[in-house]
Amino acid sequence: MLIDSPLPQLDRLFDYAIPDALADEIVPGIRVRVPLRSAGRMLDAYVVETDEADAGDRPLSEIDAVSSPIRVLTPKLYALARRAADRAAGSATDILRLAIPKRMVRAEKTWLARPVLEAPQVGAEHAAWAASMLAGDEGLTHCIDAAGRGAFDAPPRTIRLENGSTVGAWAVLLAAAAVRTLAAGRSTILVVPDHRDQSQLEAALDARAPADAVIRVDARQSSPARYSAYLRMLAPAPCIVLGNRSAVYAPVHDPALLAVWDDGDPLLAEPLSPGVHARDAALLRQELDGCALIFAGHTRTTDVERLVGIGWVHDVSAAKRVSPRVVLSATKEGESRGARVPSAAFAAAREALRAGPVLVQVARPGYAPVLVCADCRAPARCAHCGGPLHATRRGAVPTCAWCGRAATGWTCPRCTSERLRMASSGTERTADELGRAFPGVRIIVADGEHPVATVDDRPALVVATRGAEPIAESGYRAVVLLDGDRMLLAEDLRIGESCLRWWSNAAALAAPGAPVHLVGVTGPVARALATWTQPAYARAELADRAPLRMPPTVRVAALEGSLGAVNLALASVRDAVPALDDLAVLGPTTTESTSRALLRFDYGLGASVAEHLRAALIADALRARKNVKGRPPPVRNTLRVRVDVPDLDL
Structure with a gap:
């Protein structure tokens, strides 16, 4: 019996006696209620295994009641939870709390009353579509068929689907691999960072796989919907699971492929104890289940590159290398050194706006996220809580980003100046400036407060923060990456790696042949983007960190x-x-x-x-x-x- 408790001393198996009244109901995997004498109360628990008691054993406490007759804890899921917890010095129950949703009685009754679930069938035309999509990536299909571990560099382009949606080429390739696996009667788990990536996979799978075989799992679902999805995964029928980081534990029938998209995204790092990253859980699961494991992305994390270097993960290259046309833009002689958009990038954006939308990536949302004293350049802070001040629009009274108070009559504590200066530009201020530079052009702001999923092919300037870029129907006619030097100043060991990922993902949204201008950045990160050699950058990072004993070398x-x-x-x-x-x-x-x-x-x-x-x-x-x-x-x-x-x- 595994007791569901946050106490670390209870993270072990306990023996309980099965009362005669429950002898026919107690089977491994079900939820039960058991007494814990040391605590003097009843606790939830999972039955891990049953056996005959020896005559000489001490008297055992009896199971009190069966909470649910459904076997929600499979032997492989328990083994995975145990190994993941042991690797992270945590508790198996904490892992299972992420993997197994809370019981919903009504959803459970509906599931038990359903007709017998039959294995989904993939039509011949859909199987042929999957084969055609994967025709140029024999390395990927070989890795899947051989149940290997591969690092796949996804092609940086978008694809217009027959249903009118536009998605990344990576989504089409993973969807085709999932359909191919489903046609063979086996399951696939596709793990992505957020709902935007899930939506792309859903669009790519639309009408290509039976609807009842595609299961979406994420935190946006209601509790009954998530529990119903979990019960479907337990059924002895293959399926395709699309989910966020917790989907890596999905107890699907006969898994053949586990794919993790963009493992460098911080959303795949589990914030709850014991904090097992989806990448590490996927590696453990591949060992236990013997399925194929693919790490796909437009860039290569140092964690995956370390595994490639030791031969644990193999490099899966596309048959034909495709890369965007990246231009390193800098101010020219005669231009102001403080110019935010150099003339080359400005001219490229103006030319591209004649044909369609242009993407402008910036570092931060809002109008002026950072304010400083106009005289001594000291950061402007709230007099009440010490939080940073920011401006919501030009001429507005600054407000505190922490407590929300208006900083009326602000005075610099260092030099007593009463003047403020905008030290940075967010999406709204950038949109304001570009609107004056390009009169009559549509301006679209896309950030956390203004989510935009797609834009049409009409000319427009799309100002977006990193990770919030909408997908253009036929690709952006130009991409301008601003604030790169500011992004690289962050005090983070992996900031170069993160910037390369942000810029590469934005560049992958460009139309074929469209220019991608990286403004004001030089050095190894800029060269890696310009030459589209992200794995080489990851190898160089590992070589630099090894003598200093920095992660992931240790x-x-x-x-x-x-x-x-x-x-x-x-x-x-x-x-x-x-x-x-x-x-x-x-x-x-x-x-x-x-x-x-x-x-x-x-x-x-x-x-x-x-x-x-x-x-x-x-x-x-x-x-x-x-x-x-x-x-x-x-x-x-x-x-x-x-x-x-x-x-x-x-």
Whole structure:
């Protein structure tokens, strides 16, 4: 029995007796209610396995009731959850809480009353369509047929579908692979960062696969809809699952392909404990299920490139290399060095607007996201909470981005100046400036507050933040990437990698032959974009990080809590794993409320380090329990552990 509890000391299997009244109902995988004598209450649990008790065993507590007769926990899902939790020094129940939706009684009754589900059939014309779409990518089909692990560089272009939708070529290729797999009677799981990518896959699969075989899973669904989708996955019939990061755990029938799109997107990093990235969970699942695993994207993350370098993942190249026409734009002699749009990019946009839409990518939304003192250039801060001030429009009173208060009568605390200066331009200010530069042209703003999915082929300037770019029906006639130098200034180990991903994804929306202007950026990132050699950039990044022992060349665990708890955990791990070197520990650093330390270790030591970090968590939880006398202990663990943090951030 696996008890559903956040307490780390309960993350193990417990033995319970099956009462005679429930002997016919208790089977592995169902939900039950069981007593926990140490807590004096009833808890939810999953039946993992059943066996005959030995005559000499001590008396066991009995299962109280069956919560649901459906076997929601399959043996392979439990094995995957256990391995993922052990790798991340976490609890299997935390993984299962992400994978198995909350029970919905009405949806369950509807499912139980359904007719027998038959295997979906793929028509011959749809199977032929899938084969034709994959005809130029024999490396991809070979990797799928051989159940291999591949890193696939998707072609950077869009495709107009027969139903009138325009999607990325990557979506058509993954949809064709899924249809091909479904025609063979096996299942596919397609994991993408957000709903925009899911919608592209749905459009590519529209009318190509039976509707009842395509299952969408994401957080936007209602609880009954998500539970119904999960029950469909459990059925012994193949299907195609489209979902976000939790879809990697989907318990589908006979999986043949697991594909992860754009694994560098932070949305695929799980924020909830134990924080297993979808990429790592996919690697574990491929080992357990023996299915094919494809990491697809317009760029290559250093994490995947490390796996390619050691031979664990194979490079899957397209038969014909296609790349956008990237131009590195800089100010010319005689132009103002502060010009935001150089003359070359300006001329390209003006020429392209005669034929269709032009995409302009900027760093931030809003009008003026950053304000500074006009005299001393100190960042403008709110006098009440210290938050950054920003302007919503030209001439408006600045407001605080944190508390929302208007900064009427603001005075600089450093030089007592009362004048403010706009230090950056967001989507709205950029749209305002471009509207004056291109009078009579449509201006479309696309960001978090103004979501736009698609734009038509009429001339328009589309000003979008990174990741929010709409898809043009026939591709953009030009793409202008602004604020690149500002993006690269972010204090982040992976900022170059992230910028290359943002720019590559935007460049992939351009029409064939359309110019892509990267403004004001030089160096390795710009060269990688211009030559479309993202894997080479990832290899260079790995080579630079290896001597410094930075992720992903090593694994990094973050420990947070009281200073005593952090030091005790570090000491116990170092004693248990003597192979850790003298530079393995960074910190701890202490603030007013907590202490934090980083532990660096090689991949070969991962299992041992994770095991002893987990033991330190349990020991800390038991110490917290003992400190509370005369009443039930609260759920308060002073130590927190996160394995595989992406950056060395103390």
